[in-house]
Amino acid sequence: MSSLPWVSTGSTVSALYTDQRAVARDHARARNACFMEATKAYRGGDGKLARDLSARGRWHAEQMELAHAQASQAIFQDRVQLEHRLLDLHGQHAREAAAIVEATVLDPTLKGSGSWHILTGTGHHTATTSTSTLLPKLPRAIRAKLDELGIQYREVQAGMLQIHL
Numbered sequence: 001m002s003s004l005p006w007v008s009t010g011s012t013v014s015a016l017y018t019d020q021r022a023v024a025r026d027h028a029r030a031r032n033a034c035f036m037e038a039t040k041a042y043r044g045g046d047g048k049l050a051r052d053l054s055a056r057g058r059w060h061a062e063q064m065e066l067a068h069a070q071a072s073q074a075i076f077q078d079r080v081q082l083e084h085r086l087l088d089l090h091g092q093h094a095r096e097a098a099a100i101v102e103a104t105v106l107d108p109t110l111k112g113s114g115s116w117h118i119l120t121g122t123g124h125h126t127a128t129t130s131t132s133t134l135l136p137k138l139p140r141a142i143r144a145k146l147d148e149l150g151i152q153y154r155e156v157q158a159g160m161l162q163i164h165l
Contacts (some may be wrong), residue, residue, distance in 0.1 A: 003084070011067060016075060016079075016091055017075065021071045023067040023070075024065075024071055028064050032057075034057030034060060037158065038051075038053035068096070069096075072092055072096040085115065086116070086119065087100065087117070088117055089118065089120055089121070093138075094137070094138050095141070097120070097138055097142060098142060101142055101145050103144065104165075105165065110145040112163050112165065113163055116164070117156070117160055118142060118153075119160055120138050120159050120160070120161065122136065142161065146161070146163065
């Protein structure tokens, strides 16, 4: 493990996340505004306006999903260290991170490549309203994905899993 490079977290990841997710955040706000206005229009008896606003809201929702996918890819490219066989999932949403892990684990060119480390983080930089003592969402999602794929792992330290491909 000592050969692994230092990986910045905290404010570095926060800035990258904020920058890369800005377009998706803007679409989310526009989606929410459209749906709120659609509800007002419907309650006010203007069905046509409500339908139009709802359609615009769905379009923003689609654009938001596309923007999140692009942001996820950009964050991954910025943080991954393939030469060190290190998947850094900081800045990823749980669903995105699980897809990255699955694609990596199932990549036939990586079979037999040895030990890999997956950084999930410990959730210290994740805003949450839960007081649960359970694992934060991202580490839980990655463990579940590895279990689903039948990949054995071990936690080498808090927020870091090791697998063998």
